[in-house]
Amino acid sequence: MSPVPGLELNGLHRYVSAPSNQCDHCMKPRIAVLGCGYWGSNHIRTLKSLGALAAVSDANSARAEGFASEHDCRAVAPDALFEREDVDAIVMALPPQFHAEYAQRAAAAGKDMLVEKPIALTVDDAEKSVAAAHEAGTIFMVGHVLxxxxxxxxxxxxxxxxxxxxxxxxxxxxxxxxxxxxxxxxxxxxxxxxxxxxxxxxxxxxxxxxxxxxxxxxxxxxxxxxxxxxxxxxxxxxxxxxxxxxxxxxxxxxxxxxxxxxxxxxxxxxxxxxxxxxxxxxxxxxxxxxxxxxxxxxxxxxPLTRELEHFISCIETRQKPRTTGEEAIDVLRxxxxxxxxxx
Missing domain, CATH: 3.30.360.10 (Dihydrodipicolinate Reductase; domain 2)
Structure with a gap:
């Protein structure tokens, strides 16, 4: 799906809903899942059911290829994911020691993100990630699913x-x-x-x-x-x-x-x-x-379906997520x- 005319934030094209004459599937943001482990696989299946799964990514390329084949989407290497123009947002379900690095890379690339808990292993890293997203004008939502x-x-x-x-x-x-x-x-x-x-x-x-x-x-x-x-x-x-x-x-x-x-x-x-x-x-x-x-x-x-529906809504409307980065920083403190x- 090619981008539709929408909101510009800090020079980056942001996704908004396509014209009403396009199909519902085409209106969905294109979301990739980074991390194909136990919880990442749940995100993959749920996003697929919501019509918003664009790609999967994992350091284990064979694992990513398996999920891509099963769910009819692309498998993308982690380092290549952030520059993909056909990916609007990323769900990060990684070991927590990697969340801060990849969240900051996503912000630099203008990608909206949902980062699983904990979003970092230190308060300093969490603050840097949230600040980077705010500066880039991207959505930073946290996976506090309950x-x-x-x-x-x-x-x-x-x-x-x-x-x-x-x-x-x-x-x-x-x-x-x-x-x-x-x-x-x-x-x-x-x-x-x-x-x-x-x-x-x-x-x-x-x-x-x-x-x-x-x-x-x-x-x-x-x-x-x-x-x-x-x-x-x-x-x-x-x-x-x-x-x-x-x-x-x-x-x-x-x-x-x-x-x-x-x-x-x-x-x-x-x-x-x-x-x-x-x-x-x-x-x-x-x-x-x-x-x-x-x-x-x-x-x-x-809860996961409702969480991802909320994430999709935040991407489309630019509303503040219910589970914010600031809340996650308080949790880390x-x-x-x-x-x-x-x-």
């Missing part, structure tokens, strides 16, 4: 509408067995999703972060706790583990009117529960009553402050 989960979207709506009252405490547990990475410990691999959700609820970064970790297999934490304090007095804790015998994916929000639990292990009809327990003082003693949970109806939908060395 922000697009229908249950979390509904939870956030309930909080914004005051259904829980003033939020006082948030705790998140993300536990399971594996995956084991050579660069990322349990904190850096698992916590970004939950930190993104916590920051979306609080609307600000914590003023105090304290971390605890335990390394059983090597010098990387297999268990990690983060304790956070926010300026308004709200407290939060996060627990991650990659050496747990059962899966737990639970975010709990405690307000002064009600409590809510987003449990992603539960079936769709039970993913979001609201508890309207009552606690009060009676003659100087605390008393309480418990109530059965109310399960809030949640629209069925795949928290991870850095909470990291425990086991060397």
């Amino acid at each position: 922000r697009f989960h229908p249950a979390f979207e509904k939870l956030k709506s309930l909080i914004d509408q005051g259904e829980l009252g003033e939020v006082r405490y948030i705790h998140s547990h993300r536990l399971g067995l594996g995956k084991f990475h050579t660069e990322n410990d349990a904190l850096w691999d698992l916590a970004p999703h939950d930190l993104s959700m916590i920051l979306a609820i609080t609307g600000s970064a914590p003023v105090e972060v304290r971390g605890e970790g335990a390394a059983l297999l090597d010098n990387l934490s297999d268990f990690a706790h983060l304790h956070m304090r926010f300026a308004n007095g709200l407290r939060s804790h996060l627990f991650t583990s990659r050496l747990n015998p059962y899966r737990e994916r639970r975010l709990t929000v405690v307000g002064d009117k009600a409590m809510a639990v987003f449990d992603d292990v539960e079936p769709w009809g039970r993913k979001l529960a609201v508890y309207r327990h009552a606690v009060w003082q009676d003659s100087g003693q605390w008393a309480f009553t418990t109530n059965e949970p109310t399960y809030v109806p949640v629209e069925d939908g795949m 928290i991870l850095t402050a909470g990291t425990i060395s086991h060397n």
